[in-house]
Amino acid sequence: MQFLEKTKKSIFSLFILVLLILSFFVFKFALEKEKIYSPKITDEQIFTDFEVKDLIEGKKINFNKVLFGKNFYLINIWSSWCEPCKDESDKLLEIKKDTSIMMIGINYKDKNKNALNFLKLYGDPFDQIFIDKQGTISINFGAYGVPETFLINDKNKVLKKYIGPLNDEDVFEIKKITNN
Amino acid sequence: MIISQLGYYSLIFGLLTSIFIFFDSSIQLKKNNSVISDKTTGLIGFQFFFVFISFISLIYSFIISDFSNETVYNNSHTTKPLFYKITGTWGNHEGSLLLWLLVLTGVLLGFIFKSKNEPTNYRLLTTLLHQIIVIGFFVFVLKTSNPFNEIFPVQTEGLGLNPILQDPALGIHPPILYLGYVGTSIIFSAALASMVSNYVNKNWAKNIKFWILFSWIFLSGGILLGSIWAYYELGWGGFWFWDPVENVSLMPWLSLTALLHCIVTLEKRELLKKWTIVLCIITFALSMVGTFLVRSGILNSVHTFANDPSRGIYILTFLLVLVLLSFVIFIIFENKNFTQKSEIFILSKETAVLINNWFILYFLSVVLIGTIYPIFLDVILDEQISVGPPFYNKLILPFLIPFVLFMSIGPSMKWIKTNFRIGVKSFLVIISTLILSFITVYYIGEKNIFVLLLFIGFFYLLLKSLSQFKDKTKNFAQIFSHTGFSLLLISILLNSFLSKEIIKNVQVGESFFLKNEKIIFKKIAIEKENNYESIIGFFEILDEKNKTINLQPEIRIYNEPEMATSEASIKTSLFKDRFITINLIKDQNFFNVRYQHKPFMIWVWISTLIIMLGGLFAIFRKNKEVNI
Numbered sequence: 180m181q182f183l184e185k186t187k188k189s190i191f192s193l194f195i196l197v198l199l200i201l202s203f204f205v206f207k208f209a210l211e212k213e214k215i216y217s218p219k220i221t222d223e224q225i226f227t228d229f230e231v232k233d234l235i236e237g238k239k240i241n242f243n244k245v246l247f248g249k250n251f252y253l254i255n256i257w258s259s260w261c262e263p264c265k266d267e268s269d270k271l272l273e274i275k276k277d278t279s280i281m282m283i284g285i286n287y288k289d290k291n292k293n294a295l296n297f298l299k300l301y302g303d304p305f306d307q308i309f310i311d312k313q314g315t316i317s318i319n320f321g322a323y324g325v326p327e328t329f330l331i332n333d334k335n336k337v338l339k340k341y342i343g344p345l346n347d348e349d350v351f352e353i354k355k356i357t358n359n
Numbered sequence: 360m361i362i363s364q365l366g367y368y369s370l371i372f373g374l375l376t377s378i379f380i381f382f383d384s385s386i387q388l389k390k391n392n393s394v395i396s397d398k399t400t401g402l403i404g405f406q407f408f409f410v411f412i413s414f415i416s417l418i419y420s421f422i423i424s425d426f427s428n429e430t431v432y433n434n435s436h437t438t439k440p441l442f443y444k445i446t447g448t449w450g451n452h453e454g455s456l457l458l459w460l461l462v463l464t465g466v467l468l469g470f471i472f473k474s475k476n477e478p479t480n481y482r483l484l485t486t487l488l489h490q491i492i493v494i495g496f497f498v499f500v501l502k503t504s505n506p507f508n509e510i511f512p513v514q515t516e517g518l519g520l521n522p523i524l525q526d527p528a529l530g531i532h533p534p535i536l537y538l539g540y541v542g543t544s545i546i547f548s549a550a551l552a553s554m555v556s557n558y559v560n561k562n563w564a565k566n567i568k569f570w571i572l573f574s575w576i577f578l579s580g581g582i583l584l585g586s587i588w589a590y591y592e593l594g595w596g597g598f599w600f601w602d603p604v605e606n607v608s609l610m611p612w613l614s615l616t617a618l619l620h621c622i623v624t625l626e627k628r629e630l631l632k633k634w635t636i637v638l639c640i641i642t643f644a645l646s647m648v649g650t651f652l653v654r655s656g657i658l659n660s661v662h663t664f665a666n667d668p669s670r671g672i673y674i675l676t677f678l679l680v681l682v683l684l685s686f687v688i689f690i691i692f693e694n695k696n697f698t699q700k701s702e703i704f705i706l707s708k709e710t711a712v713l714i715n716n717w718f719i720l721y722f723l724s725v726v727l728i729g730t731i732y733p734i735f736l737d738v739i740l741d742e743q744i745s746v747g748p749p750f751y752n753k754l755i756l757p758f759l760i761p762f763v764l765f766m767s768i769g770p771s772m773k774w775i776k777t778n779f780r781i782g783v784k785s786f787l788v789i790i791s792t793l794i795l796s797f798i799t800v801y802y803i804g805e806k807n808i809f810v811l812l813l814f815i816g817f818f819y820l821l822l823k824s825l826s827q828f829k830d831k832t833k834n835f836a837q838i839f840s841h842t843g844f845s846l847l848l849i850s851i852l853l854n855s856f857l858s859k860e861i862i863k864n865v866q867v868g869e870s871f872f873l874k875n876e877k878i879i880f881k882k883i884a885i886e887k888e889n890n891y892e893s894i895i896g897f898f899e900i901l902d903e904k905n906k907t908i909n910l911q912p913e914i915r916i917y918n919e920p921e922m923a924t925s926e927a928s929i930k931t932s933l934f935k936d937r938f939i940t941i942n943l944i945k946d947q948n949f950f951n952v953r954y955q956h957k958p959f960m961i962w963v964w965i966s967t968l969i970i971m972l973g974g975l976f977a978i979f980r981k982n983k984e985v986n987i
Contacts, residue, residue: 192690199686203679208738209657210671262923300944300951313743 225254225335226319231309234286234294242316245307246335249281251357254329255305256317258287259297261325267344271304274350278357280330284308287317287325330356360509363428366416367507373409373464374497376402381490388483395471395479403471403486406493407464414448414461417506421448426517429508430454436519438890438918446530447520452654452670453506455533459650460496462541467493470545470570477558477566484552485545491684492544495677503670522891522917522924528588536581536608540650542574543611543643546618550639551685554692559636564626569978571622575615576974582608583967591927596860596938596955598963601751603658606730607649610723614642617719620712627774630709633697634716640685645727647678657734704775711769718762725754756813763816763848767823770837788826792819803856813852821845836980840973846966850959857935860955866948877901878939878954891917896941896950898928912941936960 227242246252255271257264275282284305286294291310298308311317320329330339330353338356341349380402387399417430421444426432434451435444448454467489474482500506546567553563585605590598599605618638624631652658655671703709729746736742796814805811824842827833861873870879881897893913900908913926923943930937936957941950 192686195686196683199679199682203675205735205738206651206657206675207672209734210655210675262921 225329225331225337227335229316229319231311231316234284234291234308234310242309245283245309246331246333249279250333251278251280251338252283252331253280253353254283254285254320254331256285256287256311256320256322256325256327258289258325259293260289261287263344264297264326265301267326268301268304270345270347270350272302274353275304277354280353280357282306285311285316285320287311288314360425360427362416362419362423363425363507363509366413366420367505369409369413369416370497370501370505370507373406373413373460374494374501376406376409377464377490377493377497380406381487381494384483384487384490388480388487391480393479395482399483399486400471403464403468407461407468410457410461410464413507414457417454417457418445418448421445424517426514427509427511428506429510430506432510432514432517434520435517436890437516439520439525440889442527442530443520443525447524449533450520450524450529453500453504455537456496456500456504456654457506458533458537459541460493460500462537463489463493463496463544466542466545466570467548470549473569474566477562478556481549481552481556481558481563484555485548488551489545489548492548492681495681499670499673499677503673519917522915522922523592525890525917526588526592528584529592532581532584532588535577535584539574539576539578539581539615540608540611540646542570542577543615543646546570546574546639547643547685550636551688554636554688554695557692557695559625559632559697561626561629564622564635568619568622568626571615571619572974572978575612575619576971576978578608578612578615579967579971579974582612583964583971587964590960591929592924596858596927596957598960601729601746601748603730604653606726607652610726610730611642611645611649613719613723613726614638614645617716617723618642620715624709624712628709630703631712633693636689638716640682640689644678644682644685647674647681651675651678652730706772708769708772708774711765711772714765715762715769718758718765721758722755725751757809759848760812760816763820763845766841766844767820770824770827770833770841784826788819788822792822795822799853803853805856810852810856814849817845817848817852821849834977834980836973836976838973839976840970843966843969843971843973846962846969850962850966853959854957854963857958858956860953862951862953864944864949864951866950871952871954873954873956875903878952880950880952883950891915893926894941894943896952898939898952900930900937908937910937910939912939914941914943931961933961934958 227246229242230239231242231245232239253271253274255267257267271282274280282305284307286308288311294308309316317325317327322329326344328341328345328349329337330341331337339352345353380399383399383402387396417428419425420428420431421435422441424431424435424437424444426435430451430453434454435447439447449458467486470485470489471482474485549563549567549570553559553567582605585608586598589600590596618635621631621635621638625635651671651674654674657671703713729750733744733746736744792815795818796811799814799818800806800811821842824838824845827838828835828842859873861871863871865871865880867880867882870877872878877900879899879901881899883897884895886893886895893915895911895913898910898912900910902908908930910928910930912928914923915926916923925940925942927938927940929939936955938955938957940953942953944951
């Protein structure tokens with residue numbers, strides 16, 4: 180009886196010990212996980228081989244297939260909680276109106292509901308919007324934060340990169356490059 | 360600059376002192392002295408004093424805006440009002456860890472003074488074990504989170520404090536919370552020491568109860584302040600979001616609450632010894648887990664600051680070491696302490712306490728799983744989920760009904776054995792509970808049987824507690840807290856059922872309706888303050904009785920760092936809060952207005968205060984319970 184009691188106890192202790200150590204390693208990996216994402220961008224080309232999820236339709240698609248059939252693409256990283264993005268939306272609407280660039284929005288670390296609300300309030304300049312809940316897509320692009328805008332051509336080459344909100348000069352430049 | 364240096368060296372002296380105390384107390388333990396020497400007490404005082412000096416230096420650097428200090432540079436700005444310069448001291452990672460250390464060394468000093476009548480070897484052991492935590496945190500602060508790092512060249516202006524943290528309730532939230540949160544460390548050290556020195560008995564329970572109540576009251580207060588802040592500053596009109604960071608403060612609170620009930624059983628009956636010790640360990644471990652989750656940046660929230668994995672790994676390793684240490688101590692000294700066994704009768708206060716503990720532990724596991732499960736899932740399966748209110752509501756609400764029923768009858772139980780009689784009074788309580796619940800459910804128009812059961816449970820607890828107030832033989836403090844708890848549950852429930860809101864885009868001069876109230880947008884004004892500019896909307900509300908109420912919500916545009924916050928305007932009355940917020944719509948004359956009715960809000964705060972007051976009464980209550 181005593182022996183049984185003792186074995187029961189040591190099994191229980193062992194179980195707790197294993198659980199503790201296991202949790203330790205899970206947390207340790209969780210801590211290190213964020214570092215796995217490092218920019219995969221080269222000077223020439225943007226990294227495009229990954230899956231993205233559409234904000235409005237919720238469909239998943241490889242980003243390669245998104246960049247197809249146009250001469251120029253404008254990728255804008257934005258978020259509903261980002262104040263400068265609110266100011267920037269006019270500029271994007273202007274580009275949308277005056278050019279034939281394909282406008283792609285990357286919704287950065289946002290709630291879908293807030294994002295849709297934002298578009299309702301400030302206007303929707305995008306042809307397609309993809310969700311970047313974890314911020315990993317943006318890191319793949321080599322982005323620094325929100326807002327940030329990339330102008331790329333049909334060979335996925337980054338022509339221009341704008342860190343921070345676009346201003347009137349940037350808009351002018353984009354129009355000049357793409358309308359030629 | 361010199362002051363900053365002073366703070367730094369003071370920390371180093373603090374670390375040296377604490378290492379010295381560690382060895383000194385182990386030598387004294389070996390000598391088997393009958394009293395703790397004045398030298399040791401003095402050293403513990405010095406240790407606290409050094410951290411205090413360091414803390415004051417940091418506050419001073421913040422006040423004079425010493426931008427040669429990196430922490431000040433990152434988190435302050437010259438245009439900030441003095442109050443927020445001071446509270447900015449602990450509104451960042453480095454400063455808040457210094458506060459941790461201050462409380463950590465402070466509670467040890469308090470313990471040494473309060474425990475003069477207890478066995479010397481127990482006090483020395485507590486000191487020794489507590490020093491392990493102290494040294495660990497000293498090294499952590501100095502190595503990974505030094506608040507006195509210098510930057511060169513000296514900057515002329517700082518980066519500013521996050522505007523949503525610039526708020527009076529949030530200014531004092533961290534110190535109050537930490538007193539409770541870090542206060543649990545002394546319970547941990549003392550529990551382990553009591554095991555080693557074979558002192559887990561009535562006397563120990565009676566003395567450690569003070570520290571349990573102390574931590575519990577401050578932790579409750581800290582959570583309350585945080586909720587109040589979330590209510591009016593975040594602008595959604597909610598006060599609890601089951602956000603991981605909130606959960607992290609709720610978990611030690613739950614286990615402290617369980618411990619609070621347990622320790623009384625140990626004090627009166629010398630029962631549940633093993634369980635009490637386990638709870639002491641769990642409580643502090645949860646505090647550490649919380650510190651780890653918040654400080655490591657694993658979670659994304661307003662509370663997390665710079666994301667530096669080395670900090671996380673340090674706390675994590677340290678946490679593992681402490682938990683393993685307590686585990687080993689527990690296994691080794693288990694048989695020495697807990698041999699005697701007494702019987703527990705089913706109808707007794709002991710059983711009631713056990714039932715209470717099992718329920719609380721269930722709630723605790725729900726919160727724990729909801730908080731860390733997403734992290735585990737992310738690591739193991741690379742899947743991202745977020746656990747929200749529906750999860751907690753589904754798992755917690757049904758179990759609240761039996762919980763409050765047991766909570767209602769628990770206090771009427773007697774130690775050892777109870778003989779139940781249902782008198783006229785109990786009958787009256789049941790009848791009035793039923794009447795009150797039916798009226799309430801009818802009034803809010805909810806035809807759900809589950810809601811009815813919830814109200815019956817909550818009202819029964821309320822009326823049962825109220826009916827015991829006159830009984831001199833009962834524990835006044837406990838009845839007080841239980842009344843507060845029932846009021847809290849009732850107000851939360853009513854609040855969630857009766858809240859109403861309307862969101863409209865309106866121009867100046869327009870008006871709209873919510874139920875029978877007319878909301879008129881009178882005008883806007885722009886005001887300039889030192890650190891922000893505000894757009895104030897003037898609203899007039901005409902209620903059913905045609906009385907006017909004025910509300911002035913604001914949009915503040917802070918200059919450093921540049922950020923807009925929405926300041927709610929709230930009119931509180933006994934039965935309902937009127938809550939309004941405005942938002943700008945770009946380039947248009949419209950404002951996005953959100954108007955809400957939040958019934959019984961003030962009762963959520965009042966009832967939490969009542970719960971805390973109960974704890975305060977328990978501290979000052981003379982031991983005159985004639986209940987045995």
